Amino acid sequence: xxxxxxxxxxxxxxxxxxxxxxxxxxxxxxxxxxxxxxxxxxxxxxxxxxxxxxxxxxxxxxxxxxxxxxxxxxxxxxxxxxxxxxxxxxxxxxxxxxxxxxxxxxxxxxxxxxxxxxxxxxxxxxxxxxxxxxxxxxxxxxxxxxxxxxxxxxxxxxxxxxxxxxxxxxxxxxxxxxxxxxxxxxxxxxxxxxxxxxxxxxxxxxxxxxx
Amino acid sequence: xxxxxxxxxxxxxxxxxxxxxxxxxxxxxxxxxxxxxxxxxxxxxxxxxxxxxxxxxxxxxxxxxxxxxxxxxxxxxxxxxxxxxxxxxxxxxxxxxxxxxxxxxxxxxxxxxxxxxxxxxxxxxxxxxxxxxxxxxxxxxxxxxxxxxxxxxxxxxxxxxxxxxxxxxxxxxxxxxxxxxxxxxxxxxxxxxxxxxxxxxxxxxxxxxxx
DNA sequence: CCTAACTAGAACAGCGATGTACGAGATACA
DNA sequence: TGTATCTCGTACATCGCTGTTCTAGTTAGG
Numbered sequence: 482x483x484x485x486x487x488x489x490x491x492x493x494x495x496x497x498x499x500x501x502x503x504x505x506x507x508x509x510x511x512x513x514x515x516x517x518x519x520x521x522x523x524x525x526x527x528x529x530x531x532x533x534x535x536x537x538x539x540x541x542x543x544x545x546x547x548x549x550x551x552x553x554x555x556x557x558x559x560x561x562x563x564x565x566x567x568x569x570x571x572x573x574x575x576x577x578x579x580x581x582x583x584x585x586x587x588x589x590x591x592x593x594x595x596x597x598x599x600x601x602x603x604x605x606x607x608x609x610x611x612x613x614x615x616x617x618x619x620x621x622x623x624x625x626x627x628x629x630x631x632x633x634x635x636x637x638x639x640x641x642x643x644x645x646x647x648x649x650x651x652x653x654x655x656x657x658x659x660x661x662x663x664x665x666x667x668x669x670x671x672x673x674x675x676x677x678x679x680x681x682x683x684x685x686x687x688x689x690x691x692x
Numbered sequence: 693x694x695x696x697x698x699x700x701x702x703x704x705x706x707x708x709x710x711x712x713x714x715x716x717x718x719x720x721x722x723x724x725x726x727x728x729x730x731x732x733x734x735x736x737x738x739x740x741x742x743x744x745x746x747x748x749x750x751x752x753x754x755x756x757x758x759x760x761x762x763x764x765x766x767x768x769x770x771x772x773x774x775x776x777x778x779x780x781x782x783x784x785x786x787x788x789x790x791x792x793x794x795x796x797x798x799x800x801x802x803x804x805x806x807x808x809x810x811x812x813x814x815x816x817x818x819x820x821x822x823x824x825x826x827x828x829x830x831x832x833x834x835x836x837x838x839x840x841x842x843x844x845x846x847x848x849x850x851x852x853x854x855x856x857x858x859x860x861x862x863x864x865x866x867x868x869x870x871x872x873x874x875x876x877x878x879x880x881x882x883x884x885x886x887x888x889x890x891x892x893x894x895x896x897x898x899x900x901x902x903x
Numbered sequence: 904c905c906t907a908a909c910t911a912g913a914a915c916a917g918c919g920a921t922g923t924a925c926g927a928g929a930t931a932c933a
Numbered sequence: 934t935g936t937a938t939c940t941c942g943t944a945c946a947t948c949g950c951t952g953t954t955c956t957a958g959t960t961a962g963g
Binding site: 506507509510513542543544545546549 | 907908909910911912913
């Protein structure tokens with residue numbers, strides 16, 4: 482079977498089916514894989530529909546080499562997104578969610594904001610390339626964390642209950658994304674972003690106590 | 693000069709330079725132009741990067757005919773956006789902006805929401821095709837109207853002044869867009885949208901009176 | 904230091920989209 | 934009813950991107 486001869490690091494994909502974990506590849510190759518993943522984020526951030534050639538150039542790697550690591554564009558995007566989300570998970574899982582709901586929400590938003598700002602463009606690219614279900618699946622953890630907190634806040638009377646949690650969640654997302662976009666085009670100082678986001682979301686979500 | 697022979701309604705572009713207003717074209721052609729403009733909106737709404745062929749099919753018109761009306765894709769998108777914005781202007785200019793700022797804001801948002809929901813995808817497509825400056829220019833009117841209202845609200849003490857108007861404006865945009873997206877994927881009842889939007893924006897923007 | 908793993912680059916095939924050219928047919932409107 | 938205007942379909946040239954193949958060179962690591 483000369484077809485499977487596998488140029489470049491085709492050997493990486495030794496394992497037949499999906500879900501091949503980091504195999505026994507050379508240190509060299511692992512470094513390149515990381516470079517490609519990083520390059521994908523920056524290339525996509527600069528231009529949402531960057532070509533594979535663009536990405537390879539950004540990563541400082543040959544286009545063919547890239548194809549050695551990832552079978553096609555979709556797989557590349559998915560890997561980059563998974564990588565970003567895994568890093569994000571590491572950060573977010575450290576955020577203490579106990580105590581007052583509003584304060585915990587503020588902490589979680591502050592940490593999430595940085596991650597959103599970094600991989601917003603990548604997510605947008607993924608939405609074109611991957612089935613929506615897959616995207617959902619990958620975001621499951623992060624989404625569940627925020628949703629759980631919002632629910633608890635509602636139960637405890639900290640957050641308003643006249644709106645469904647799904648809408649609070651959506652609002653949180655779009656405001657963070659909006660801030661990220663404003664930063665990108667230079668209309669918002671990154672320093673101000675977390676404060677501005679909180680300034681909108683907290684009064685909007687908080688249950689009014691007096692009437 | 694057989695090059696300029698002008699198949700189809702190339703005659704439409706009789707005027708040499710830019711800004712050719714509706715010329716003396718046949719009633720037939722005018723109808724088709726309208727069909728194409730409408731088709732562009734629906735086609736783009738269904739698929740953000742629909743091809744010219746897709747759009748022509750949606751409009752029920754030959755691809756070549758479309759090129760008779762618009763020289764290239766960019767010109768088509770721009771025309772469709774201009775058309776949508778002009779219609780929008782007709783609606784928004786009727787909204788009474790006097791009286792209490794918060795109430796006026798509510799009225800303006802209610803009217804804007806419908807328009808945003810209709811041409812959100814078109815705007816996204818335009819952002820890829822047209823220079824950002826051109827987009828800005830086209831939105832000038834609508835943007836100025838909302839900005840003026842927010843400013844007045846700040847001066848009158850109705851809206852908070854600890855955030856710049858630009859951020860209030862951005863927030864308004866992203867929340868409306870978010871609602872539109874949620875409607876599109878069927879997670880939000882269009883009926884609820886205006887109420888949900890207000891429920892977020894008003895408490896977020898309103899100056900707290902007591903402390 | 905030797906071999907297997909990895910990389911680079913050029914070249915190629917395939918696809919889909921854009922924009923143009925042509926020829927013939929349909930339709931408004933005077 | 935006649936003619937300029939408009940439309941349609943097909944066909945074509947071009948371009949950029951994807952994914953593959955081949956060859957030759959470089960590097961990691963036992």
